[in-house]
Amino acid sequence: MTALVIFLGLALIPPGALAADAGSAGGRGGSAPSASSAQATVAAMQPGWNLGNTLDSTGSDETSWGNPRVTRDLLRNIRAQGYNSVRIPVTWSQHQGPAPSYTIDPAYLTRVKEVVDWALAEGLYVLINVHHDSWQWVMNLPTQHDAVLARYTATWNQIASTFRNSSRKLLFESINEPFFEGSSGDAQNAQLMHELNTTFHSLVRRSGGNNATRYLVLPSVRSSPEQARVDELADTFAALNDPNLVATIHYYGFWPFSVNVAGYTRFDATTQQDLTDTFDRLHEVFVARGIPVIIGEYGLLGFDRSTSTIEQGEKLKFFEYLGNQARLRQLTTMLWDNGQHFNRTSFRWNDPSLYRQMRSSWTVASGTAATDQIFVRRGQTPSAATIRLNLNGNSLNSVVHGSRTLVRGQDYTVSGDQLTISAVTLARLTASQQYGVNAVLSLRFSAGVPWDVNVITHDTPVLRNATGSTGSLVIPTAFNGDQLATMEAVYADGTYAGPHNWTSYKEFGAAFSPNYSSGDITLPSAFFNEVRDNSTVTLTFHFWSGATLKYTLTRSGTTVTGTVG
Known part of the structure; x- marks a missing residue:
């Protein structure tokens, strides 16, 4: 993943069911593969995980972006979580000497190989690449063609030589999220992308050893799944006519939902359709024609700020749907994890519910619901609450609170896809009248993992007047058990204020940020930088x-200054 943000329109085989070329780390890996081996191998790689913000950091070493030094224990624990492959992004720029040799620091190359060999020894498939070099120097290909191509060639010649006899469970990816500054447009971008991919293919194949038949992974421009970009990549596959090639793209969802902007707070029909269309396209263009696909990175872009940018239930529905759609379309997925998901020292998930949902989706569809929240106003007798279920072909078996199974027909009723929790039950669950989550109901389905519903006691939040500057305004807020979904900003004349002035709804975590522990909402300089002086919003x-x-x-x-009302 890079700092670039693009607006994207964007296996029936169970994990580990197919094993292809189990050659040991450092071994030759056996005979040449058949035409179907690439598909079998990529299927066996599902699911995959990214060792992000580590060897791809642009600092002096792998810890410079805040993650600890990689250990074999980490890779062993990733394997224990059910992952069959690991993508190890590598940035080479700061470890290279000058032209014309562009020699990679031997110590760094040895370290990369050590991590790769550990992963292979743990039984993982491994994918390595040229990563942030894409926006450091490769993007200059249109204006510095010969110099960039020479460096790219020198870089891959050294990588290929180092790993030429490594197991064929090691795959090479030509470049991460490539783009080109100063090009004349899409046609030239496509030509340059084709040139990079074919140059990479040719030099790796010529390097011999296991590289003669190693599986090579080729991206589209920006690793985009847009129709035009995947069509361009398909043309490259047709020209190379090599059965040991794999296509790759990245998918971070429908952009407004992915960053929580423009009012897309929910995993709604538009967001779902974007995912469906993208995965259908990948299957039609590649998989149906015998070309396997790796979604080399997936997640939500809002995670770059905080994993709470998207509301928990909406987030879980996205990952549930993505995992199932990928399985049905035989796409291998690799979670982007820059250290925010799997703790690399405790070897525990920071959000166990997210991991539980992802893991389930690798093999089965789980039931979900329209929401994971039931709000009960403090001090009032609650009414019964009805939630629409998304059964995903399952049936609801039970509703559990703690160690108690609720009584169907008494505590709750089910009619079709409508679950109703009785008023008496809600009154009992919120008897403490404490603000926030008073109870968690676990909806247990006939297959998959439970869906948790939080029963929340709340009052209307209270904002207070505040004074600040365009550097930051902190609005004291009594949330009273509630949580903020989004914020609109409009000038007195009705036009939209603040960044993203094509919508009244601002970007969560970028234009505004709630802090529930300190009780406030902060509007940062990023918001006021795009607010007119001498204006009222x-x-x-x-x-x-x-x-x-x-x-x-x-x-x-x-x-x-900020005033209530």
Whole structure:
């Protein structure tokens, strides 16, 4: 993954069911593969995980972006989580000497090989690449063609030579998220992408050893799954006519949902259709024609700020749907993890529910629901609450609270896909009247993992007046058990204020950020940088309970005041 953000339109075989070329680390890996071996190998790689923000860091060493030094224990634990492959992104730039040899520091090359060999020894398939070099120097290919191509060739010649006799469970990926500065447009981008991929293919094949038949992974421009980009990549596959090639793209979802902007707070029909269309396209263009596909990175772009940018239940529905659609279309997926998901020292998941949902989706469809929240107003007698279930072909077997199984027909009823929790049950569950989650109901289905529903006691949140600057305005907020979904910003004349001025709904975590422990909402400089001086802005805060609150901002120079209403 790079800092570049692009607006994307974007295996029936169970994990480990197919084994292809089990050659040992450092071994030759056996005879040449048959035409179907690439598909079998990529199927056996499902599911995969990225060792992100480590060997791909652009600092002095693998710890410079905050992750610990890689250990074999980490890779052993990744294997124990059910992963069959690991993508090891590698940035080479800062470890290379000058032209014309562009010699890679031998110590660094040895370290990369050590990590690769550990992963292979743990039984993992491994994918290595040329990573952030894409935006450091490879992007200059249109304006510095010969120099860039010479460096690219020198880089891959050294990598290929180092790993020429490694197991064929090691795959090479030509370049990460490639793009080209100063090109004349799509046609030239396609030509340059083809040149990079074919240059990579030719030099690796010429290097001999296991590289003569090693599986090589080729991306589209920007690793994009857009129709035009995958069609261009398909043309390269046709020209190379090599059965040991694999296509790769990245998928971070429908962009407004992925970053929580423009009011896309839910995994709705539009977001779902974007995913369906993308995976259908990949299957039609590649898989159906015998070319395997690796989704080399997937996740949500909002995770770059915080994994709470997307509401928990909506996040889980996205990952559930993605995993199942990938399985049905025989696409291998590799989770992008820059250290935010699997803790690399404790070897535990920071969000166990997310891992549980992902792992289930590798083999079966789990039931979900329209929401994972039931709000009960404090001090009032609750009404019964109805939630629409997404059964995914399953049936609801039980509803459990703690160690108690609720009684069907008494505590709850089910009619078709409608689950209703009785008013009496909700009153009992919220008897403490403490703000926030009072109980968690576990919906148990006939297959897959449970769906947890939080029963929440709340009152309408309360905002307070504040004074600050265009550097930051902190709005004291009593959330009263509620949570913020999104925020709108509109000038007095009705036009949209703040960044992304094509929508009134601002980007969660970028234009505004709630802090529930300190009780405030912060509007950072990124918001005020795009607010006119001497202006009045009306903010509308939308909360998950359905509450909406108005707040007025007045900017004069660098001074900002905020008032309720």
